[in-house]
Amino acid sequence: MGEYHAYGSTLGLVSRRLFVLCFCALFTFSCLFSVLTDALETRVLLSFFDKTSSVSVGCSGYHCYTVFSCPSMAASSFRVREPLSTLLALVVFPFGWHACHHGYRATLSLVSYFTWAYAFLHLGIFVWNFAYIFTCSAYPTDVIKCVLVSLFSGLSTDVTTILNSLQYYPFVEVALITSGYNVLAWYALKFAIWIAFLFFVAREMRMLAALMERGPIGLGNHFEIAWDEGLNFDAIYRDLGRKKQSRFLEDAESPLVANIDTTKGYLFHRFDYGTTNKEPLRQVEWEHECEKRPNAHGYMENLVENIDFDDVAFDDGADYDEPVRQATIDML
Incomplete structure (x- = not known):
């Protein structure tokens, strides 16, 4: 029986197990790339190679001493997502790949729970960023990193360099730098698609974990046997024959x-x-x-x-x- 019948399919296009397997592998490499990029931007490594960082030097001014202010809270959501959630994903999702490859039900269930929590975390960041935008009339750092400084922003290198040098991103200043780029619409579209995709992956993982080591109908008398396994009755009979003793000797020793x-x-x-x-x-x-x-x-x-x-x-x-x-x- 094929994987489509055993584990189902994702949107009728690909095997569910293959989809989750590829997601865990690709997302692990993506998190690894993000962590290495952040590590190379640290001042310790840059000073070792005699280079300067393109990231702005911390906060400056009196508002830095006010914790609950718009300039101080600009990077709060970004620091939750990078590197905290990325490091956790880098640790957890390789176990998801291993569980999909070998068919481990318990491990994949734990990874699916983490994916649900990861999706809800991004949903909370999404809501927090919109609350910050409408409260402070400025963009948080997470929005700028996600839309304007990303690889697919479409902006020139000079514009991204100027944005990286800023510490605070008011609407007017960002509009002048980007020539009226619709930051809010692009952020809402990209992040909403990403959150919906995370919830979809978490659902697929949970459904796949329910079928791992069991099958869709429990397999009846062959419970605990996966679809790609079977009972070799010839080997069982040979093993029982080797363990069988003479009845005459057993009766004599009784x-x-x-x-x-x-x-x-x-x-x-x-x-x-x-x-x-x-x-x-x-x-x-x-x-x-x-x-x-x-x-x-x-x-x-x-x-x-x-x-x-x-x-x-x-x-x-x-x-x-x-x-x-x-x-x-x-x-x-």
Whole structure:
């Protein structure tokens, strides 16, 4: 059975497992590239290579000492997304790729929960940025980095260099630099698509995790067997054959139920008929009864005298010759 039947498809175009596998791999490399880019922009590395950073030097002015102000909160959402969430994604999503590749249900479930949280985090950043925009009449750093300074902004290198040198992004100043670029519309479009895509990926991961190691219908008696697995009955029978021992040896090694030397045999007393494994216990009971009742042997003699030996079956009804019968009667 193919992957389309086992794990379903994404929008009817590609296998769900292959889609999640590719997303985890590509997003891991994207996060790694972002982290390395930020690391190369640090002043420690740049000073080591005798280069200057294109990123603006921290905050300057009296407003830097006011925490809850528009200039101080401009980079708050960006610092939550970069590098905090990116570092977490760089650690978690390789496990998602590994779980998809090997079919681990529990690991993929945890990665799907992280993807849900990651999507909700970006939704919160999106709402926070719009609240900042309409409150401060300025763009937060996250909006500028996402729209104007990104690789697909379409702006010239000179414009992006000027924007990187700024610490605060009022509407009027950004409009003059970008010649009236519609920053808000492009940010809303790009970030809304990205958030919707994250929620879609989280949903696909959750559905794939529900099918991993189980299958869509539970597989009945073959529960816990994945679709690409099966039972090799020939190998099972060979293994059972190697473990099987001789019944004769097993019976010979089994302990006896009782001591056979104490058994008196046929018609020993009134409690049972024939020789059984209960005879040793019955013999002990009879000996105790004889000790308590001295006339118990007389009862046994009367019982023997009243036996009609013509009706007695010897050895499961077998007919014996007269000498054998007479010898048995004399013994009793």
